[in-house]
Structure formats: C-alpha cells, structure tokens
Amino acid sequence: MNLTLKIWRQKDAQSKGKMVDYKVTEISEHMSFLEMMDVLNEQLINAGEEPIAFDHDCREGICGMCSMYINGEAHGPDRGITTCQLHMRMFKDGDTITIEPFRAKAFPVLKDLVVDRSSFDRIQHAGGYISVNTSGNTQDANAIPISKHAADEAMDAATCIGCGACVASCKNSSAMLFVGAKVSQYALLPQGQVEATDRVKNMVAQMDLEGFGNCTNTGACEVECPKGISLENIARMNREFLSANIKG
Amino acid sequence: MSGFFKSSIGRKYAMALSAFFLMFFLLQHFAINILSVFNGEAFNEVSYFMGTNPLVQYILQPVLLFGVIYHFVMGFILEVKNRNARVVKYAKNNGAANSSWMSRNMIWSGLAILGFMVFHFNDFWVPEIVDKFIEGNSQVGKDYLHHVVVMFENPIRVGVYVLAFVFLSLHLLHGFNSAFQSVGANNKYTRGLKGFGKAYAILIPLGFIFIALFHHFNH
Numbered sequence: 001m002n003l004t005l006k007i008w009r010q011k012d013a014q015s016k017g018k019m020v021d022y023k024v025t026e027i028s029e030h031m032s033f034l035e036m037m038d039v040l041n042e043q044l045i046n047a048g049e050e051p052i053a054f055d056h057d058c059r060e061g062i063c064g065m066c067s068m069y070i071n072g073e074a075h076g077p078d079r080g081i082t083t084c085q086l087h088m089r090m091f092k093d094g095d096t097i098t099i100e101p102f103r104a105k106a107f108p109v110l111k112d113l114v115v116d117r118s119s120f121d122r123i124q125h126a127g128g129y130i131s132v133n134t135s136g137n138t139q140d141a142n143a144i145p146i147s148k149h150a151a152d153e154a155m156d157a158a159t160c161i162g163c164g165a166c167v168a169s170c171k172n173s174s175a176m177l178f179v180g181a182k183v184s185q186y187a188l189l190p191q192g193q194v195e196a197t198d199r200v201k202n203m204v205a206q207m208d209l210e211g212f213g214n215c216t217n218t219g220a221c222e223v224e225c226p227k228g229i230s231l232e233n234i235a236r237m238n239r240e241f242l243s244a245n246i247k248g
Numbered sequence: 249m250s251g252f253f254k255s256s257i258g259r260k261y262a263m264a265l266s267a268f269f270l271m272f273f274l275l276q277h278f279a280i281n282i283l284s285v286f287n288g289e290a291f292n293e294v295s296y297f298m299g300t301n302p303l304v305q306y307i308l309q310p311v312l313l314f315g316v317i318y319h320f321v322m323g324f325i326l327e328v329k330n331r332n333a334r335v336v337k338y339a340k341n342n343g344a345a346n347s348s349w350m351s352r353n354m355i356w357s358g359l360a361i362l363g364f365m366v367f368h369f370n371d372f373w374v375p376e377i378v379d380k381f382i383e384g385n386s387q388v389g390k391d392y393l394h395h396v397v398v399m400f401e402n403p404i405r406v407g408v409y410v411l412a413f414v415f416l417s418l419h420l421l422h423g424f425n426s427a428f429q430s431v432g433a434n435n436k437y438t439r440g441l442k443g444f445g446k447a448y449a450i451l452i453p454l455g456f457i458f459i460a461l462f463h464h465f466n467h
Contacts, residue, residue, distance in 0.1 A: 006339070019339055072342030098340040105333050171343065171352055172330035176256075204257055213333030214256045214326050216354060217426040223346035235434030238257050242432065245252045 001093035029089040053112040059084040064163030069100040074165035102168035119210040126206035127199035157184035159227040166221035172213030177221040180233035197244040264430035266319040295392035350422040357419040364412035400463035413453035420449035
C-alpha cells in the first residue's frame with residue numbers, strides 16, 4: 001500500500017517543531033507500524049536526510065517506549081496494543097496518517113517522536129516500592145496467604161508498563177491511571193501495607209508536582225491503555241489517599 | 249488532612265461532594281416544582297414553607313449558594329490547570345474514539361448552566377429576596393404559582409429553559425457517575441448505579457422541561 005505520512009519533526013527539546021509530509025510506497029499490510037517507520041527511515045537515510053527519531057526497544061508490546069499518537073489516538077486505532085503491535089492492515093491504501101509524539105507538559109519532546117517520561121520514574125521513586133527484610137529470615141512470599149481476588153487484581157494493576165498512553169489520551173494530561181495502578185499493585189498485597197500511607201501521599205504529591213492535569217473521569221485512559229488497566233485503580237487510589245490523609 | 253484539599257485528588261473529592269449536594273438539591277427542587285402542575289395549593293404551601301423557614305433560609309440557602317459557587321469556581325480553576333498541562337496541542341485528536349462528548353465538554357455544559365442560573369435567579373430568586381427582605385412584604389397567603397404562570401407566558405423564556413435543561417442533562421450524564429468514581433466508589437454496584445445515573449440525568453431535566461411547557465400551554 002502507498003501512504004502519506006504527516007510526521008512531527010523537532011530538532012531537539014529547545015527547537016520548535018512542525019508537521020512534515022512524507023510518502024511511503026509498497027508497504028506490506030503485514031508489517032508492524034514500527035517496521036513501516038523503519039522503511040521510511042531507510043528511505044530518508046538513502047536520500048541523505050535526517051531519519052525520524054522514535055523510541056523502541058522490545059518490539060513485543062512490553063517496553064512501552066513507543067510514545068506515538070497515531071491518527072488522533074495513543075498507539076493508533078487498534079485496542080490493547082502498543083505501536084509495535086499495530087499492523088498496517090489497520091490502514092487502507094492511499095491513507096494519510098498523522099503521527100505525533102505523546103503530548104503533555106510533563107512529557108517534554110526530546111526529538112521528533114521521542115518524549116522524556118522521567119516524570120513517571122520520579123513518581124515511582126516517591127513510593128513505588130516495598131521494604132523487605134533481607135537479614136536471612138525473610139519469609140517466603142508464597143507462604144503468605146492472599147485471596148485469589150486480591151492477587152488477581154494486584155497482578156492486573158502490575159501489568160502497567162508505564163508507557164504513558166493514559167496521559168497522552170487524557171484531555172487533561174492526567175497521570176492518575178498510571179499512579180492508580182502503581183498504588184493498587186501494592187495496596188492489594190500484605191507486603192505493601194508497611195508503606196501504604198506514605199506511598200499514596202508521596203506518589204500523589206510527586207504526580208501533582210510534575211504538572212500532570214486533574215482526572216475528570218472521561219475514561220479515555222482505560223480505553224487506550226495497552227494493558228487494559230481499569231478505572232477501578234483510580235477509585236482505589238482515591239480511597240487510599242483519603243484514608244492515608246485521615247490516618248495522618 | 250492539611251494538604252488534602254490542595255491535592256489533585258482532594259479537589260476531586262471536593263468537586264464530587266459539591267456535586268452530590270447539588271444533585272440532591274435538584275431532586276427536591278423538582279419534587280416541589282412538580283406540585284405546581286398537579287396541586288397549585290400544595291405548591292404554594294410548600295413554597296411558603298421554603299421561603300420562610302429559618303433553617304432553610306439562613307442555613308440551607310447559604311450552604312446551597314456556597315455549593316453552587318464552589319462547584320463553578322473550582323470547575324473553572326481545574327479546567328485552566330488542565331489546559332495548561334498540555335502546552336502544545338495535538339494536530340489530530342480523535343477524542344470520540346475513547347470518551348463521550350459529555351465527558352469532554354463538561355466546561356461548556358457547565359458554562360451554559362451558569363448562564364441559565366443568572367437568568368433563573370433574576371426570574372425567581374431576586375424578586376423573592378426583594379419582596380421579602382427589601383420591601384419587607386408579608387409572605388402569608390402569597391400566590392407563588394401566579395408568578396410561575398406569568399413567567400412561563402413568554403415563549404422565549406420557555407425556550408431558554410428547555411435549552412438549559414438539555415445542557416443540564418448532558419452535564420449530569422457524565423457528572424452523576426463521575427462524582428461516584430471520584431469518591432472511590434467503583435465496585436459491584438457501579439453498573440446499577442450507572443443505569444440509575446442515566447435515568448436521573450434524563451428524567452429530572454425532562455421533568456423540569458415538562459413543567460415549563462405545561463405552564464406555557466395551559467395558562
């Protein structure tokens with residue numbers, strides 16, 4: 001298939017960017033979106049032009065690096081996927097595809113389609129951990145009884161890969177689905193109880209400090225999340241936050 | 249709890265609590281107004297009670313005014329903050345793919361309701377306050393229904409009211425369940441609550457529209 005691509009080009013974090021049009025031809029419908037980008041970059045390199053910078057690592061839907069907003073949606077029009085899992089069969093021959101980096105003040109663009117998501121790392125550092133006694137008397141985690149329901153919900157929350165699609169899709173650039181998932185994966189398990197109060201307070205404080213917007217429950221994050229993280233995690237974080245503030 | 253209401257989640261709670269209060273108020277406002285259709289005498293009696301009872305006048309009325317002002321002011325503050333959280337906008341954004349129109353346009357439905365409230369206060373609340381507190385007239389035996397009937401004689405006013413309640417319905421279609429999600433209520437009852445919220449968001453504004461049309465065409 002032959003396509004027209006409208007791609008955001010930006011030299012570096014300080015420069016102003018703009019949309020630039022490119023044509024690609026003979027794209028197979030079996031290619032992944034990133035493979036199509038590889039074809040374009042090869043074309044650009046052969047023509048002596050600067051290739052388009054985009055983040056990618058595993059190309060298996062796990063690393064969450066791709067940060068592309070394709071035709072007005074995070075990771076494109078398909079559901080439950082990252083960009084590397086988006087196939088060109090989702091598009092038609094002759095289509096024009098708009099490709100932009102994830103947009104949020106807390107995710108500044110570094111170059112072309114690459115954004116800086118270290119704000120997520122700082123939120124994690126603020127409380128996304130547990131302390132484990134490693135003196136030699138550590139209890140085997142499997143020996144602690146945990147209900148199936150709680151274990152399943154904690155595992156569901158833990159599947160969040162921190163890709164930032166929630167922030168990119170949210171009209172308010174809110175990070176509450178990400179933070180909700182990170183709070184939930186510990187809040188549901190006994191190992192997470194020791195720091196429970198400080199965790200939610202510190203992670204929410206860091207989230208607010210980073211300049212993310214406020215959640216207005218549009219649900220866009222849940223729909224666009226490649227791992228299907230549910231809004232229940234935001235509700236749980238809200239309950240945890242209230243209870244942590246009451247406890248002091 | 250010192251920093252609670254300064255945090256993004258604390259503000260969500262505050263918006264939701266003011267929304268709960270306003271939704272309860274709306275329900276009791278409707279329950280009284282519908283009396284004007286079925287029993288004018290009862291409508292006058294309840295209106296007299298609401299207009300003269302000290303608990304309603306000096307405690308609930310200021311709380312209501314605070315709730316209304318807080319909900320609007322905080323709504324605008326959050327909207328500005330949220331817009332600032334994305335400095336460069338998307339060249340192409342397909343919001344309809346993942347969220348409802350109502351959820352993405354709460355600020356516009358809210359602004360329409362705010363505009364209507366200025367109009368509505370000028371129609372009913374201001375004349376009532378002037379009559380009661382400035383002119384000092386006795387409220388005993390006052391014909392509240394007559395004022396309602398006179399007001400709804402004007403077809404333009406009726407049109408404005410109908411339009412305003414359409415916007416109120418759109419606001420509630422997202423707002424009702426959003427308020428529950430904000431206070432952390434997302435559980436096995438959420439599905440049922442969503443259905444109830446939808447019914448509330450459609451039936452209550454529809455009821456207000458019916459009242460306005462009834463008085464316009466029946467008198």
